[in-house]
Amino acid sequence: MKKIKNWTTIKIIILSSLAGGLLLVALFGKYLAPYDPLEVNYALSLQPPSRAHWFGTDKLGRDILSRILCGARSSFSLTFIMLIIIVFVGVTLGLIAGYKKGMIDHVLMRFADVLLAFPDTIFAIAVAGILGAGLFHTVFALALIWWTKYARLTRTLVSSIMHQDFIIAAKLSGAKPFKIIWAYILPNVFPQILIHATLDIGSMMISLAGLSFLGLASQPPQPEWGYMLFESKQFMQTAPWMMVYPGLVILISVIIFNLLGDSLRDKLDPKQS
Amino acid sequence: MKSYIIKRLFSLIFVLLGVTFLTFLVTDLAPSDSAEMYYLSRGMTPSSETLETTRKEMGLDKPVIERYVHWLDEAMHGNLGESYHYGNSVIEQMSRKLPNTLKLAFLSLSIVVVISIPLGIFTAIYQNRAIDYFIRFLTFFSISIPNFWLGLLLIYIFSVKLGIFNVISGTDLKGMILPMITLSLPLMGSYIRQIRTAILEELSKDYVVGAVSRGLSQWDIIVKHVLPNAFSSIVTLLGLSIGHLLGGTAIVETIFSYQGIGSMIVEAIRVRDYPIIQGYVVWMAIIYVFVNLIVDLLCFMMNPKMRLSKGERL
Numbered sequence: 064m065k066k067i068k069n070w071t072t073i074k075i076i077i078l079s080s081l082a083g084g085l086l087l088v089a090l091f092g093k094y095l096a097p098y099d100p101l102e103v104n105y106a107l108s109l110q111p112p113s114r115a116h117w118f119g120t121d122k123l124g125r126d127i128l129s130r131i132l133c134g135a136r137s138s139f140s141l142t143f144i145m146l147i148i149i150v151f152v153g154v155t156l157g158l159i160a161g162y163k164k165g166m167i168d169h170v171l172m173r174f175a176d177v178l179l180a181f182p183d184t185i186f187a188i189a190v191a192g193i194l195g196a197g198l199f200h201t202v203f204a205l206a207l208i209w210w211t212k213y214a215r216l217t218r219t220l221v222s223s224i225m226h227q228d229f230i231i232a233a234k235l236s237g238a239k240p241f242k243i244i245w246a247y248i249l250p251n252v253f254p255q256i257l258i259h260a261t262l263d264i265g266s267m268m269i270s271l272a273g274l275s276f277l278g279l280a281s282q283p284p285q286p287e288w289g290y291m292l293f294e295s296k297q298f299m300q301t302a303p304w305m306m307v308y309p310g311l312v313i314l315i316s317v318i319i320f321n322l323l324g325d326s327l328r329d330k331l332d333p334k335q336s
Numbered sequence: 337m338k339s340y341i342i343k344r345l346f347s348l349i350f351v352l353l354g355v356t357f358l359t360f361l362v363t364d365l366a367p368s369d370s371a372e373m374y375y376l377s378r379g380m381t382p383s384s385e386t387l388e389t390t391r392k393e394m395g396l397d398k399p400v401i402e403r404y405v406h407w408l409d410e411a412m413h414g415n416l417g418e419s420y421h422y423g424n425s426v427i428e429q430m431s432r433k434l435p436n437t438l439k440l441a442f443l444s445l446s447i448v449v450v451i452s453i454p455l456g457i458f459t460a461i462y463q464n465r466a467i468d469y470f471i472r473f474l475t476f477f478s479i480s481i482p483n484f485w486l487g488l489l490l491i492y493i494f495s496v497k498l499g500i501f502n503v504i505s506g507t508d509l510k511g512m513i514l515p516m517i518t519l520s521l522p523l524m525g526s527y528i529r530q531i532r533t534a535i536l537e538e539l540s541k542d543y544v545v546g547a548v549s550r551g552l553s554q555w556d557i558i559v560k561h562v563l564p565n566a567f568s569s570i571v572t573l574l575g576l577s578i579g580h581l582l583g584g585t586a587i588v589e590t591i592f593s594y595q596g597i598g599s600m601i602v603e604a605i606r607v608r609d610y611p612i613i614q615g616y617v618v619w620m621a622i623i624y625v626f627v628n629l630i631v632d633l634l635c636f637m638m639n640p641k642m643r644l645s646k647g648e649r650l
Contacts (some may be wrong), residue, residue: 176347177354184583185601185620189359189613192605193366269482273587276484277602292485296591299488300496310485317480 071329078323085316088132089139096129100286109302119304121294127305131312134286137198138313141287142268145202145209150260152206153213154252158244160214161221172218175211183208184270191279201274205267216259220252254331262324265317272313288313344632348625355621356411356614360404363610371396373608374420411618417611421604426615430597434619436507437589437596441581443512444519445574452524453570456531457558463536471528478525483584487518487591505592515592519584523577534569538562568635575631579624 088095098116107124110116118127160168178186183205190204191197224230233243272289288309295305363370371390375382382390391397398406410417416426459468494514495503505511538544539562547557582598589598597616604612 173350174354177351177358181351181355181621182579182583182624184580184586185617188583188586188601188605189617190362192601193359193362193608193610193613195366265480272482273484277587277590279605289484292488296488299492303492303496306485306488306492310482310488313482313485314480317482318476321476321480 071326074326075323075330078319078326081319082323085135085319086139089135092132092135096126096132098126098129100125100129100133102126109298109305111302112304118308119302121291121302121305122298127291127308130286130291131288131309134288134291134309135312137285137287138268138272138289138316141198141202141271142264145206145267145271146260146264148202148206149209150213150256153210154217154256156210157214157217158221158248158252161218161225162240162244162248168218171214175214178208178211179215181208184273187270187274188277188279191274196279198275201271201279205270205274209263209267212263213256213259217252217256220255221248224248224251258324258328258331261320261327264320264324268313268317268320340636341633344629348629351625352618352621353408356408356618357404359614359617360407361400363614364400366608366610369396370394370610373610407614416615416618419604419609419612421607421609421612426611429600429612430615430619433595433597433600436594437582437585437598439507440512440515440519440589440594440596441578441585444516444523445577445581447516447520448523448527448577449574451520452527453531456528457535457563459528460532460535460539461554461558472532475525475528478521479529481522483518483522484587484591486521487514487588490514490518491591503593505594507595511592511594515588515594518588518591519581522584523580527573527577530573531566531570534566535562538565564638567638571631571634571638575628578627582620582624 102125104124107116107120108122110120110124112119116126116128118131120126121130156171160171186208187201187204190207191201194200194203230243230247233247238246272287272292275287275289276293278290278293291309292306295302295309298305369387369391371387371394372382374390374394375386396403407417414427416430418425419429422429455471459471462468491503491514494500501514502511505515535558543561544557547561585596585598586602587598588594589596590602593599597619601613601616603609604616
């Protein structure tokens with residue numbers, strides 16, 4: 064058993080450094096890019112991959128590699144902003160619902176039911192579509208649905224520990240509700256939430272990129288991976304490299320975060336895997 | 337049983353009201369004006385007086401609640417309004433495109449079920465052997481690949497390079513093959529994984545150990561004992577993925593230019609055709625909620641224990 068545990072730890076270290084590497088690229092991609100991602104040069108239009116342009120160029124002669132490196136910033140920052148909003152809102156409301164019970168709990172959970180009873184992609188497409196294309200609208204649309212998942216998860220986790228002795232002891236000794244939640248409940252529910260959040264990063268990236276692939280999220284000319292795929296569709300016959308590389312980086316990022324989530328689950332919650 | 341169904345039908349109405357009202361509210365927040373869109377989508381530029389009168393006619397000067405009640409009243413009588421963009425009624429437009437989407441979604445789901453149930457059982461039986469690792473490795477790719485990219489790659493390989501299929505998919509069986517693969521492949525991965533987990537959980541229970549010690553064959557144990565017990569988790573999974581599938585059709589139909597409501601809604605959003613968007617949301621909600629009602633009833637009939645554990649479901 065010990066061997067397996069060590070292997071999981073090693074896996075987590077490797078995968079988190081890979082994930083960290085991706086985040087570094089997202090932060091400093093601008094400086095790594097060999098060309099200006101926005102520079103238009105019609106003489107270089109639709110060049111296949113070469114030594115000068117490793118991933119080729121698009122219709123306006125912009126370097127694909129540079130656009131991918133700079134696009135990492137918007138793809139990742141959107142995903143993480145959304146994740147933070149969802150987890151924060153969901154966990155806070157879940158904690159309140161699970162701790163207080165009663166009316167608040169009932170109203171919150173019925174509201175979550177309504178939202179959960181609805182296909183998220185469809186709702187996001189509708190909201191983003193109605194409010195008009197834009198990064199903020201897309202994040203808002205997806206966040207509106209996904210916080211419910213964390214609210215329900217947190218609530219279930221909280222209810223499962225509410226009757227344990229240490230909580231009752233804390234209540235008896237006169238600790239304030241905020242203190243009980245912060246010091247006793249949160250540390251107990253946090254690992255589960257971390258696992259779910261890490262596992263969700265991948266699907267969030269795919270959903271966001273999917274919406275911007277439909278032309279609902281990004282404002283050109285700022286590069287973003289999903290939108291680059293959207294642009295590539297009409298040049299499929301003449302410039303397939305335009306669609307291969309942006310998709311490949313999405314795939315690789317999603318795989319890294321999914322693997323990381325899986326290993327975290329193996330480590331923190333062995334009975335679930 | 338009866339009281340359960342009545343309760344479920346009530347919650348269904350509640351959900352439909354909630355979803356439609358929410359969409360209404362969002363439409364109200366929209367920066368663009370319905371009256372203006374009505375003219376623009378017909379290629380006219382209205383004067384400010386015409387806009388004012390049209391707004392009055394459309395009832396846009398009234399508060400949201402009042403308009404919602406009016407819309408609801410009309411919807412109850414089977415009138416979801418008229419599309420700005422397509423020029424015909426929303427119901428007509430929907431009923432023309434919906435069958436294609438349902439056909440696509442149903443066939444994709446069938447493929448997923450036919451392939452992933454045997455593979456899920458198989459990987460559970462051969463847990464931690466080479467074949468299990470290999471299939472799980474593949475499922476990992478399948479859940480990580482963005483479906484829109486998969487669709488583009490398939491078009492590039494099979495339509496552009498090999499010329500087997502048309503770039504624009506027809507609604508016949510041949511035209512549906514690539515969209516079906518694009519829709520089903522990402523789902524298959526998560527199905528295989530979850531079925532594997534469900535079967536493994538059953539396999540570790542005492543009754544299986546008992547059956548093994550009684551000398552029953554592995555086949556008998558799986559088919560007669562494990563599968564019926566894992567049935568409810570598999571069917572629940574099916575119900576939940578209907579939403580994923582219907583949402584996925586929007587992206588997949590757009591890539592393949594497939595004539596269904598998925599590509600229609602993306603087009604409608606592009607031209608701000610609010611009545612179509614509303615109608616689409618209502619229909620999707622109805623389909624989704626009904627499928628899940630059927631799923632719950634199926635589970636309920638298969639497993640009377642559900643009656644007790646209904647309260648704390650995640």
